[in-house]
Amino acid sequence: MSSEALAVAAGVKPTQLRKDLTYFGQFGTRGLGYDVDQLAQMISDLLGTNRLQPVILVGVGNLGTALLSYRGFEQEGFEIIAAFDADVRRPRDKALTVPLYEMEHLGRIIQDRGVKMAILSVPAISAQSVANQLVDVGISGILNFSPSMLTVPESVVVNSVNLAIELENLSYFIQQ
Amino acid sequence: MSSEALAVAAGVKPTQLRKDLTYFGQFGTRGLGYDVDQLAQMISDLLGTNRLQPVILVGVGNLGTALLSYRGFEQEGFEIIAAFDADVRRPRDKALTVPLYEMEHLGRIIQDRGVKMAILSVPAISAQSVANQLVDVGISGILNFSPSMLTVPESVVVNSVNLAIELENLSYFIQQ
């Protein structure tokens, strides 16, 4: 497949796609294009999604519950192996398939299962305190859904997704 | 409040914050800083979040249900006034507070309520077809949660959030 065709599929320009790929090596054949399987394998290796990665989720409220039942993660090679909440007895409307634990078991489970990444879906007010706990037990990546700035050591990576801001963004660009 | 203090709160550099603000005007006082209330008002005007904006949601599955019960949107001035699904009778585990309609009522409700923006949380397979329907009934902004590239007319703005990609992103940066 040519960079032209791949670029159309990805919604970028062909030169952009080629330039980006070359930062990681040479994967195409001149006059021919790219081997899609080989390319997918390479990207999967690069992202670490070639083998199933265990992930935990902290904060099983509305959003947390939805993220637990969201199929998209496992399709990309992630498995949410455990969920944690400050109140495990709080009423929840769905029979969870993922085991739900008290916060005190965080350290043990992360260590036992070699978990590197955590999904954080707690209210803004407790986000920093839970982030601190995650850092303490050795988590190295946090996907933060709470609308708050997290302060963490340099060695820990935070990726924040703020759903309300995504809507605000859209609201700005459609200028009413 | 100084740009220094605001920048710390926002997690950016003070010069960045000042430069960005000046693209929309002059809001600070030299030697003194910014009036926070006035600044918040200005940004709210700019984003169109100064008055409550009606929004609809299409696709009431796992993620859609969660988004409906997510409080973050209304806090920022958005109200999800209606939800739509191809199958309104599909079993759902939560008593929805938002009215749920068949897709055929899309046009009428959008017109009646002056809705400009839609949240799209349908499976990837039906995303483009539903996006087309949204465009047809006059929606001008789509917040897309499905893992697919949407093709829409120039006049329509799409903002895509792919939760799995956000995790992959994190996975890459923590290089295992």
Added chain:
DNA sequence: ATATGTGAATAGGTTCACAGCC
């Protein structure tokens, strides 16, 4: 003939440094 890989050119965004104003 066709399509990649890449240096050079261009565009875009961030930071610096300081003049200007309170």
Added chain:
DNA sequence: GGCTGTGAACCTATTCACATAT
């Protein structure tokens, strides 16, 4: 004295143009 606003300098990212390989 303190802090904003902003041109200039710098850095990063995208696009062009074409040599290179099949």
